Amino acid sequence: MKLRLGMIGGGQGAFIGAVHRIASRIDDEYELVCGAFSSNAERSKASGIVLGIDEGRAYASYIELIEKESKLTAHERAQVISIVTPNHVHFEPAKLALENGFHVILDKPMTLTLEEAKELKEISDRTGNLLCLTHTYTGYPMVKQARDLIAANHIGKVRKVYAKYPQGWLSSLAEATDNKQASWRTDPSQSGIAGAMGDIGTHAFNLIEYVTGLSVSHLCADINVVVPGRRLDDDGAVLLRFDGGASGVLVATQVAAGAENNVQIGVYGETGGIEWQQDDLNSLIVRYTDKPAEIWRTGGGYTSTAAMFNTRTPAGHPEGYLEAFANIYRNFALTIKAIGNGEQPSAQMLDYPGLNEGVRGMAFIENVIASGKSEQKWTPFTI
Secondary structure, eight states, X not given: OOEEEEEESOOTTOHHHHXXXXXXXXXXOEEEEEEEOOSSHHHHHHHHHHTTOOGGGXXXXXXXXXXXXXXXXXXXXXXXXXXXXXXXXXXXXXXXXXXXXXXXXXXXXXXXXXXXXXXXXXXXXXXXXXXXXXXXXXXXXXXXXXXXXXHTTTXXXXXXXXXXXXXXXXXXXXXXXXXXXXXXXXXXXXXXXXXXXXXXXXXXXXXXXXXXXXXXXXXXXXXXXXSTTOSSXXXXXXXXXXXXXXXXXXXXXXXXXXXXXXXXXXXXXXXXXXXXXXXXXXXXXXXXXXXXXXXXXXXXXTSOHHHHHTOOSOTTSOOOHHHHHHHHHHHHHXXXXXXXXXXXXXXXXXXXXXXXXHHHHHHHHHHHHHHHHOSOSOEEOXX
């Protein structure tokens, strides 16, 4: 049976809402049954009609959605609410949804502040309703393969980590034009205290901790506003120290003119290294000190259980961004169904970003911005 899905945000003209809907449909684990697709009631209704939603379940607001869906029978009401709004409209709908018996899929970063993120975790822990955070890049099979190789000590103890996320779409003051994506992402009232570091720096941070299995313990940040007139950071670099002694560098910029979305990571241990980049997302380079480098490929019969579990097609058939997004949706759905059947979800089912990643992501934002303003060289990573 498909899970009944509701959506908050993501109406006509919204980019990420369509991505979420495609991801939810790839594995036939969800059926979109309701939504509050816009803060404008008429646009929400119009979006619902286009998406084939019953007219009575295209709601004028997220409050109306949660109130009315809560009153339906257990066999009718939505089971999962996907929230695809700007950052400042994450906490309240997620809180209401969790408190009213819905599981939640939430775009990153989790909230506007760290305190809000902690509160969502407390609500989820208390109610037993689950939350999934869409850190897309951990959904790639070769990212999972990298994690498994490192966990198996394939390159020895990790010593050095590099992660980079370069974009160029904010190389000019795009928010001064009719660019809605630029407008809200550079507005502190909608985006929070961080710009580039919140938008894409959190992806690089999440990728680092997911792949290495290490936790950042200290950091030293250089945060910049490059484009005159911009209110939030559009460029930055962070030196990292990890529990266990490894060190690293994280770079996130939205003013690398001409750059697209080639997020990349390199992890180097005592006996070798692992490199992955989104521009060649189905390849993983594994380097050694005493023999030639290897190129591991998605779909190869030699890949790990987790990598194969998140691969749909034979080797050589590209699986990309939408499929990585879908892996997160699918694993979350399988977890919900297993629990609903009284079963223990497998490790592969539970392999999706959640509340712990969301809280650490918000802590990353607040620690990085504080470090960028501080004269102190190294600051502890506090939650």
